[in-house]
Amino acid sequence: MTNLQDALAQNARAVEETLDRLLPLEECPEARLMEAMRYSSLGGGKRIRPFLVLSSASLFNVDRSCALRAAAAVEMVHCYSLVHDDLPAMDDDDLRRGRPTCHIKFDEATAILAGDALLTKAFEVIADPKTHSDPHVRSDLVLGLARAAGNEGMVGGQMLDLLAEKTALNIPEITRLQRMKTGMLIGIACETGAILGRAHEASRHALRAYAHDLGLAFQIADDLLDVEGTEVEVGKKTKKDSASGKATFVKLLGLERAREHAQLLADQAMQHLEIFEEKGEPLKQLAQFVIERRA
């Protein structure tokens, strides 16, 4: 895993630099907004989604500076969702990546606006010719990202998650919730490289299938961390879901079977990458990393 750890760290640095450039702090009366946008997107995180964009892009020899812009845009969408999910009216979290959440550091209104602006900026970055010279590619990326992030994807999943606090979900229902809430953004992250590289449908299909299994494995690993991890390790409040009445994979399957299921999904995810031969290695390693991580 040393190679993967290095690759993750190297990519995370490059994404950090790209975000820093795309979100310049300029002197203006409303600078507080950009400060909150930067606070919520810079300085931390494993940058799993950008890693997926960059790794899938490298399968198709996409120009790295283009891939980095797209990776940063996907990460902005992820960061905006964290800012809004942490709000008092939503999950009401004070701690994120080991730091105060945006509405604690700034205030609620600023956090709402910073989230809105990060989401909007993501589309601005993707639609910019600097991200790709072919407008078809840019337009497809916008469409894919919007579908993954909207009411049939991430936002719909968060709505389900809020509603789930009142009803006990079963395995198919949790699977659908997680697919929407986290799976679809992971899916478009994986597919972004293929879109940028104008890859054949077979490659796109393989990446979609990989992402599908990876997303679920990722979520089960998250549930396991919530039960087994400590707050210091994970960087956010743990035992939250286990303390609440919320149904999770771990609660419904038990620790042992949840761990097995995550491994099964990771193995399956890796198999979809066979068509890329040794070029698929980083994405394969990531699937294993995702279920073994301690944070």
Added chain:
Amino acid sequence: MTNLQDALAQNARAVEETLDRLLPLEECPEARLMEAMRYSSLGGGKRIRPFLVLSSASLFNVDRSCALRAAAAVEMVHCYSLVHDDLPAMDDDDLRRGRPTCHIKFDEATAILAGDALLTKAFEVIADPKTHSDPHVRSDLVLGLARAAGNEGMVGGQMLDLLAEKTALNIPEITRLQRMKTGMLIGIACETGAILGRAHEASRHALRAYAHDLGLAFQIADDLLDVEGTEVEVGKKTKKDSASGKATFVKLLGLERAREHAQLLADQAMQHLEIFEEKGEPLKQLAQFVIERRA
């Protein structure tokens, strides 16, 4: 003005139908999200921004069904901004278009998510080939809308507005605030027709100049309504800015000069449309309507 009133009503109906089709209520566990999205975007409003899109599109003989999709997308962005601006952490408004605001009708979390989903849907609609067959046009529309709606536009303006509660702004500062908060979305609404119609730069420039003056006239008229209108007429709480310490055009200029300034801007706006000859008539009438409206 009878012609204009008819045209406004007719376009509002067409936009309503388009929004209704783009936001279908389907049976699913998270249907509450779409209900809130529909509640916040259907059933009311003058639909000024869609009217601007449709009128500018008709200058360049754009297919009406394409223009309606783009008009609906711009309106979604406007509606999302109202939902978030009305939140308790922001302007804390209970009444909008004569009805309870989204977070009152549903709850805060649902309102935050409905806003997020409307913004995301706007980009999805615009990036869809159904809106225009040329990906260049779609990509340009996304870029323009994102710039107008983001941290350098609408969201930045709302941040300024919140900060302005604590400091007394002067005329140039209020002008900049309003230009960002409402002017830029009005600007892209006017320009959308030109982008859809692949119009020459001279036409685009004229529409931008028109929008610039119109946006400011619109805002001054809003300030006048806040002072002079009643809650029943306007459909939202009035006397809000006048009761608060907030600086407005009316407060700084006085009623008389504010009214004169709005008329001057409306006249100026109309002059920019001369190059379109009689085809520019609806947009000219709108400029006069905007400063004379009672709601």
